[in-house]
Amino acid sequence: MAADIQAPPLREYPTIPVIVENTMADSKPYMATPAHQESLGYPGELVDNWQDVAVKKLGELVSGSRALQVFLDTCVKCGACTDKCHYYLGTQDPNNMPVARQDLLRKVYRRYYTFAGKHFPKLVGAVDFDEEVRDQWYSYFHQCSQCRRCSVFCPYGIDTAEISMAGREILDVIGVGQKYCNEILGKVHVIGNNLGLPEPALVNTLEGLEEDIKDDTGVDVRVPVDEKNADVLLITPSADFFAEPHIDGLIGYAKVFHQAGISWTLSSYASEAANFSMFIGSKDNLKKVAMRIRDAALDLGVKRIVVGECGHAWRVAYNFWNTLIGPFDFLDPRYPAPQHICEVTYDLIQRGALRLNKEANDHRRITFHDSCNVARASRMGNMPGGQFLIPREIIKACANHFHDMSPETIHENTFCCGGGGGLLTDDLMKLRVRGALPRMEALAQVVQDNDVNTLIAICAICKTQFAKVLPYYKFQMDMITSLHQIVGDAIELDTTH
Amino acid sequence: MTLTVIFAILFYLATALFSIGIIRKIVIYSKTPQPLKIPTTPAPTTKAGVVWRLTKEVTVFQSLFKANKWIWVFGWLFHVGLLLVLLRHLRYFTEPVWFWVNWLQPFGKYAGFAMVAGLLGLWARRFLVDRIRYISSPSDHLMLLLLIAIGSSGLVMTFVSHTDIVALKSFVMGMLYFDLQMLPSTVALLIHLALVIVLMVIFPISKLLHAPGVFFSPTRNQVDDVREHRHVSGWSAKP
Numbered sequence: 001m002a003a004d005i006q007a008p009p010l011r012e013y014p015t016i017p018v019i020v021e022n023t024m025a026d027s028k029p030y031m032a033t034p035a036h037q038e039s040l041g042y043p044g045e046l047v048d049n050w051q052d053v054a055v056k057k058l059g060e061l062v063s064g065s066r067a068l069q070v071f072l073d074t075c076v077k078c079g080a081c082t083d084k085c086h087y088y089l090g091t092q093d094p095n096n097m098p099v100a101r102q103d104l105l106r107k108v109y110r111r112y113y114t115f116a117g118k119h120f121p122k123l124v125g126a127v128d129f130d131e132e133v134r135d136q137w138y139s140y141f142h143q144c145s146q147c148r149r150c151s152v153f154c155p156y157g158i159d160t161a162e163i164s165m166a167g168r169e170i171l172d173v174i175g176v177g178q179k180y181c182n183e184i185l186g187k188v189h190v191i192g193n194n195l196g197l198p199e200p201a202l203v204n205t206l207e208g209l210e211e212d213i214k215d216d217t218g219v220d221v222r223v224p225v226d227e228k229n230a231d232v233l234l235i236t237p238s239a240d241f242f243a244e245p246h247i248d249g250l251i252g253y254a255k256v257f258h259q260a261g262i263s264w265t266l267s268s269y270a271s272e273a274a275n276f277s278m279f280i281g282s283k284d285n286l287k288k289v290a291m292r293i294r295d296a297a298l299d300l301g302v303k304r305i306v307v308g309e310c311g312h313a314w315r316v317a318y319n320f321w322n323t324l325i326g327p328f329d330f331l332d333p334r335y336p337a338p339q340h341i342c343e344v345t346y347d348l349i350q351r352g353a354l355r356l357n358k359e360a361n362d363h364r365r366i367t368f369h370d371s372c373n374v375a376r377a378s379r380m381g382n383m384p385g386g387q388f389l390i391p392r393e394i395i396k397a398c399a400n401h402f403h404d405m406s407p408e409t410i411h412e413n414t415f416c417c418g419g420g421g422g423l424l425t426d427d428l429m430k431l432r433v434r435g436a437l438p439r440m441e442a443l444a445q446v447v448q449d450n451d452v453n454t455l456i457a458i459c460a461i462c463k464t465q466f467a468k469v470l471p472y473y474k475f476q477m478d479m480i481t482s483l484h485q486i487v488g489d490a491i492e493l494d495t496t497h
Numbered sequence: 498m499t500l501t502v503i504f505a506i507l508f509y510l511a512t513a514l515f516s517i518g519i520i521r522k523i524v525i526y527s528k529t530p531q532p533l534k535i536p537t538t539p540a541p542t543t544k545a546g547v548v549w550r551l552t553k554e555v556t557v558f559q560s561l562f563k564a565n566k567w568i569w570v571f572g573w574l575f576h577v578g579l580l581l582v583l584l585r586h587l588r589y590f591t592e593p594v595w596f597w598v599n600w601l602q603p604f605g606k607y608a609g610f611a612m613v614a615g616l617l618g619l620w621a622r623r624f625l626v627d628r629i630r631y632i633s634s635p636s637d638h639l640m641l642l643l644l645i646a647i648g649s650s651g652l653v654m655t656f657v658s659h660t661d662i663v664a665l666k667s668f669v670m671g672m673l674y675f676d677l678q679m680l681p682s683t684v685a686l687l688i689h690l691a692l693v694i695v696l697m698v699i700f701p702i703s704k705l706l707h708a709p710g711v712f713f714s715p716t717r718n719q720v721d722d723v724r725e726h727r728h729v730s731g732w733s734a735k736p
Contacts, residue, residue: 019627064731066531067715073522074710077637078572079622079629080564094631103632115702116636124703125634148716151537153564155554155572156707157716159535283532283732319534322727336724376538379721384539384546412539 005430007472008090008437010444016083017092024093029142030427032177039186040285043175050174051129055112057173061166062109068166071158072109075099081150081158086415087143090434095140098150098160104136105163134176141167142178143431145421146279146312147372152412161421165281168422172280180425181276188289193238193272202268205241213251219493221258223250225266229301232257232264235273235293235317235338236308237460245482246463249309252484253341255491259355260348264306270296273313274460278320279422287324290316294325303332306339309482311371311420311459314340318378340380342458345487346390349397355492361399364454364486367446368392368404369439369466370414371459385411391458391483398490403450409442417457419465432465433472440473447475455479456486501680504690505672511697518701519709526713530731540721547720554717571618575644578612581605582651589662589669606655613648616641640703643692650689660686 034044047053062068081098083089088096095101103125110117110126117126127133146161171177187196197205206223213221224230234257240250257264270292277285297305305328307317317338322328328337336343348354368391380386388411395402409415418435446452455470457463457480466480541547553559558576561569585605588594620641623633654660661681671678680686699705712718720726 016628019631063529064532066526066529066713067535069529070526070710070713070715074704074707074714076704076707077629077632077634078561078568078619079626079632080561080568082628082632084564094628097628097632099632116699120636122635123639124636148537151716153560155558155561155564156711157537157554157560157714159537159716162535319723322723323533323729323733326727338724377535379538379540382542384542384721387538412537 005433005472007433007440007469010437010441010473014089014438014441017089019094019097020092021094024087024091024096024143024431025139027143027428027431028139029423029425030179032179032182036179036182036186037172037175037177039189040172040177040182040282042172042177042182046175050134054129054134054170054174055108057170058105058109058166059113061169062113065162065166067159067162070156071102071162072106074156075102075106075158078155080153080155081160084150084153085144085160086147086149086418086438087145087431087435090418090437091143091431093143095136096143098154098158101140101144101160102158102163104133104140105167108133134171137167138171138176141171142423142428145372145416145418145423145435147416147420148376149372149413149416152376164421165278167281168279169281172282178280178422180427181280181422185276185280185285185289188272188274188276188292189285192269192292194274194276195238195242197238197241197271199268202241202266202271206266209247209251209254213254217493219258221251221254221493223254223266224264226268226300227263227265230263230265231302232262232304232306233270233293233297233300233302234264234266234306234308234341235270235313236266236341237273237310237313238271239460239464240308241271243460243464244467245478245480245485246309246460248485248488249482250484252482252486252488252491253308255488255493256341256345256348256354256484259491259494260353265300265302267293267296267300269299273307273310273317275313275316276422278312278316286316286320290321290324293321298330304335304339305331305337306341306344308341309458309460309484311373311461313460315373315377341484342390342394343380345394345484346381349394355494356398356487356490357492358398358400358490360490361486362401364399364481365401365403365450365452366395366399366454366456366481366486367402367443367450367452368395368410369417369455369457369462370410371457371462372414372416372420374458375414376412391456394483394487395456398486403446403452405442405446409438415439415442417459417462417465418469420459420461424461424464433469436465436469436473440469440475443475444473453479454481454486456481456483458483498679500682500687501668501677504680504687505677507694508672508690511694515697515700522701522706523709526710530734531715531719532729532731532733534719534721534723534728535715536719536721537716538721540719542721544720547718551712551718555711567622568619571615571622573615574611575615575619578608578610578615581608582612582648589666590673592666592670609648609652609655613645613652616645616648620645636703640705643696647689647692647696650685650692653685654683654689658683658685
């Protein structure tokens with residue numbers, strides 16, 4: 001824990017805080033180096049005519065996106081979103097109110113592309129894209145976790161995520177990228193995963209994992225990689241290969257496949273579900289990263305693609321893959337393409353294909369954190385809201401003690417963990433700690449009322465973020481648990497496979 | 498007569514700017530591609546479901562209701578009041594007046610108060626709530642002021658100093674049939690009409706575009722069916 005960063009106090013009855021200007025004006029992530037920038041096709045450093053380039057890019061983005069076109073025009077400044085962002089609630093900085101964050105871009109759009117802004121800039125709050133505004137963009141578009149909570153409450157569905165993605169893309173194009181996202185994307189392009197874990201290391205890690213499972217259970221549960229003609233290609237965030245508590249989730253997936261008798265494989269070429277291109281709003285990188293998965297699926301000759309526990313990756317997979325890398329006419333049409341690991345597990349539970357011993361999780365008193373991209377940007381199952389029902393039904397099938405957090409903090413109202421959207425980096429620690437406040441307050445309530453000791457999430461970013469920020473709020477770091485860890489713990493393994 | 502001609506010309510101009518401006522924007526909204534599926538979920542999985550979702554948004558302001566009860570109360574009062582008032586105004590444009598417009602008259606009459614009350618509530622929040630004060634620019638205040646002035650001048654004519662509505666109607670009908678009739682020159686009426694002209698002109702270049710815009714918002718109008726139906730548009734349609 002960094003000594004100079006302190007968590008705000010938990011309040012028993014959360015109220016809307018008053019604004020305190022510029023509390024987070026100094027929050028800026030490290031800038032991408034020329035090498036990071038150039039590997040993604042962006043200029044290495046600030047281009048000379050950056051104002052012209054930025055304004056031109058903004059125009060291109062707006063004319064290519066109905067979302068931006070509508071969102072920039074329609075906001076009436078009603079204020080409905082002003083108290084909905086976890087970063088505003090945790091920092092009180094007014095630029096973290098969704099409408100104010102949008103206005104950082106809207107005021108530039110108005111200046112260059114609208115009649116009112118061109119001729120009456122003061123009246124409508126339009127400004128030139130100057131150095132000060134550029135700095136504000138860099139700071140505050142990197143204080144948006146693109147969680148879409150504001151878009152739930154906006155009467156026009158304005159989604160600040162679309163705005164901050166566009167803002168970051170423009171910054172990239174003028175040579176002012178963010179190190180964390182761009183460095184990671186470079187690794188995916190070259191090596192195939194965010195961690196830069198090459199094939200031999202991956203194979204080695206997975207062999208070690210098989211041995212661990214064997215030691216624990218006495219059963220040969222396989223964690224295969226690059227196996228041709230397996231039924232299922234599992235695409236999972238690379239954090240699942242090594243990080244805690246992610247890796248216990250991976251063990252859980254392996255046990256589910258083992259018990260159900262489904263042949264599956266990972267791919268060393270497409271060893272990453274995450275696609276940070278979405279965070280920086282880069283359509284070219286988005287498609288390029290996703291294409292590795294199509295290529296791997298064709299190369300391995302699989303019949304299904306299943307995605308592991310990861311929030312934004314599931315958004316990309318569920319909502320964007322068919323568009324970017326589809327059609328999936330080479331896969332088995334009897335299964336959704338792609339399918340979430342929770343959908344697979346839930347179906348197996350429904351069919352009675354898994355033997356589950358709930359008592360194995362009796363030491364856990366569980367609550368569930370809806371990850372934003374799963375909750376508000378995708379779906380599971382065949383009905384709206386399946387993304388809320390399915391993980392909870394899995395938990396209830398695997399454990400006896402489950403308690404939901406307060407209704408205004410779950411389902412589509414869920415609060416971001418504070419680390420999503422490309423902000424999961426140590427140089428933004430103050431933001432991450434403060435942004436976690438609303439979730440921590442809701443958690444404190446169920447800890448107090450129901451003795452909850454386990455916080456389950458189905459997102460690699462949430463898991464890492466919680467492991468880091470829980471201690472700031474005086475919770476145990478190991479409260480955070482993968483959903484498929486408790487599935488794995490409950491499964492009574494069959495030794496005949 | 499000069500006044501009549503000036504107002505008639507301004508009304509024709511304003512109507513042209515309003516219509517062309519709105520149609521132009523609607524064309525832009527429809528033609529701009531939305532390359533990816535981005536509905537805010539849980540979202541409907543059918544087109545009928547989307548129609549229902551949008552119907553709830555534009556009639557009872559469902560999302561706003563979830564967000565903030567004060568804004569919802571004032572916003573809804575204003576919009577419903579405005580709707581009734583506008584319908585009531587149809588009596589100046591129809592001869593004979595449609596039966597349901599006649600039937601609406603008493604409701605429309607008092608809806609003017611709801612409208613102005615809602616506007617005053619919304620305006621008060623721009624001063625009293627620090628968050629909303631922060632995000633308000635001069636145009637946000639002026640817009641409310643304009644609408645309040647239109648509403649109040651209307652109420653003055655309805656309840657305080659009546660205007661010659663028979664003459665007004667012949668002016669309006671005259672404009673519709675290009676056969677100019679004298680405009681009654683009551684001060685309240687002239688103010689009312691002048692402000693309406695201003696409103697019509699700024700409508701297509703201001704945040705009032707939320708009216709057509711809400712129907713084009715992809716987070717609200719997209720069907721959540723992308724695994725079943727491949728979606729491509731704009732750059733995503735290119736190989």
